[in-house]
Amino acid sequence: MSALxxxxxxxxxxxxxxxxxxxxxxxxxxxxxxxxxWRTSLSPTGAGETPAAVREALRRYSPTLIxxxxxxxxxxxxxxxxxxxxxxxxxxxxxxxRAAVRELDSARLVIALGGDNSATYAVxxxxxxxxxxxxxxxxxxxxxxxxxxxxxxxxxxxxxxxRIVQIGIxxxxxxxxxxxxxxxxxxxxxxxxxVRRRGIDAVVAEALRIAGGRGGPATDTDGVPGGIHVDxxxxxxxxxxxxxxxASVPGGLAAWxxxxxxxxxxxxxxxxxxxxxxxxxxxxTDDARTVRLAxxxxxxxxxxxxxxx
Numbered sequence: 001m002s003a004l005x006x007x008x009x010x011x012x013x014x015x016x017x018x019x020x021x022x023x024x025x026x027x028x029x030x031x032x033x034x035x036x037x038w039r040t041s042l043s044p045t046g047a048g049e050t051p052a053a054v055r056e057a058l059r060r061y062s063p064t065l066i067x068x069x070x071x072x073x074x075x076x077x078x079x080x081x082x083x084x085x086x087x088x089x090x091x092x093x094x095x096x097x098r099a100a101v102r103e104l105d106s107a108r109l110v111i112a113l114g115g116d117n118s119a120t121y122a123v124x125x126x127x128x129x130x131x132x133x134x135x136x137x138x139x140x141x142x143x144x145x146x147x148x149x150x151x152x153x154x155x156x157x158x159x160x161x162x163r164i165v166q167i168g169i170x171x172x173x174x175x176x177x178x179x180x181x182x183x184x185x186x187x188x189x190x191x192x193x194x195v196r197r198r199g200i201d202a203v204v205a206e207a208l209r210i211a212g213g214r215g216g217p218a219t220d221t222d223g224v225p226g227g228i229h230v231d232x233x234x235x236x237x238x239x240x241x242x243x244x245x246x247a248s249v250p251g252g253l254a255a256w257x258x259x260x261x262x263x264x265x266x267x268x269x270x271x272x273x274x275x276x277x278x279x280x281x282x283x284x285t286d287d288a289r290t291v292r293l294a295x296x297x298x299x300x301x302x303x304x305x306x307x308x309x
Contacts, residue, residue: 004059011074013299014058019080019104029077030302031107034084035097035123035275037115040146043246046282050291051084051113053281057288057295065303073302080107088115094122101126101273109266109305111298114277116147120231121154127273129154130227131163131211135261137170137192137236137252139178141185147278150231152181161185165207167261168192168236173249192236192252200257204264212270226270232262232297234290235278244283244290255293259300266304274301 004012019031034051041047063073073079085100087093101123104110112123117140124132132154134140142148155161165188182189188210195203209215211228235245238252253261265271276297284290 011062011064011072012059013061013063013074013295014055016079016081019082019107027078028080028104028107030079030109030111030305031104032079032081032111032113032298033100033104035088035112035115035119036084037088037093037119037147039089040118041116041246042146042148045116045246045280047114047116047278047280050115050279050281050294053284053288053291054113054276054279054295054298055081057291058298060292061295061299063299063302065306071306073299073306076306077302079302088119088122097122098126109271109301110273111301112273112275113294113298114275114279117150117231117233117277118145118147119277120150120229120275123273123275124150124154124159124229124231125157127229128227129159129229129273131213131270132159132165132229132231133207133211133265134164134166134231134233135168135236135258136166136231136233137168137173137249138233138247139166139169139174139182141178141181151187155185161187163211163213164188165190165211167203167207168195168253170236170249170252173247195253195257200260200264204261208265208268208270212268226272228268228271230262230265230271230274232258232274232276233278234258234276234294234297237293241293242279242290243285244280245278246280246283247278255296258293259296262297262300263304263307266301267307269308271304
């Protein structure tokens with residue numbers, strides 16, 4: 001990154017303090033946690049380098065919402081960065097991820113920086129998620145243990161599929177067999193075309209209602225609302241804005257659509273964790289547009305939290 005200008009009147013995002021769970025500074029609004037998973041990816045990837053790249057990209061942005069009135073999120077939210085989980089891949093690594101997330105239980109929102117999509121499995125479990133919303137072109141219902149299987153694994157371990165909503169599922173990016181698997185399980189699927197036809201606000205409202213157990217079909221089974229994990233798989237975006245995602249395709253979501261969905265979901269207090277995954281910083285363009293979009297998704301999550309009522 002080229003040297004950034006210094007202006008005391010223009011603060012930068014990032015460089016947040018390290019939390020000390022159980023200490024005097026417990027009770028953070030949001031905490032970042034790097035989960036640089038990559039070893040089980042179905043596509044060759046350098047996604048393990050991405051958390052550091054996203055942190056660097058954050059410093060290109062201000063933490064300010066224009067409003068009016070203008071709001072500096074660094075002043076209105078308590079934000080921390082817990083660093084990276086070492087070697088998060090495999091069964092042992094997943095247990096380290098779960099333990100690291102549990103240590104942050106006093107935070108209102110945990111934001112995991114991937115890494116590939118396999119990170120979703122352990123992060124959601126560490127947070128005790130009862131509902132799941134994915135922003136993803138793919139179902140992630142494959143057999144085995146990979147970045148293509150986190151949703152299936154969560155269901156196998158007890159997550160009620162009737163509290164799963166998958167937004168952005170795309171034509172020509174999935175198989176009929178996995179579409180049937182999602183339908184048979186009772187997952188709510190909102191396709192890419194449906195997002196554009198219905199509009200972002202309507203899609204966000206439905207997803208939060210179902211995943212949050214508020215009047216959705218799962219309410220009668222566990223009776224506990226909230227506890228939503230949001231999986232932000234950046235390959236849901238058009239390849240023109242996300243060339244650093246191995247599986248992104250032309251015609252996906254625009255960058256502004258992803259950002260609006262992320263902020264809209266994060267406004268709900270039932271959202272307790274999120275991950276930003278499937279960005280390979282080593283495969284990005286020279287202008288780092290994919291990594292920068294991932295960094296903006298971090299800020300959109302914080303913005304949504306700042307707008308909670």
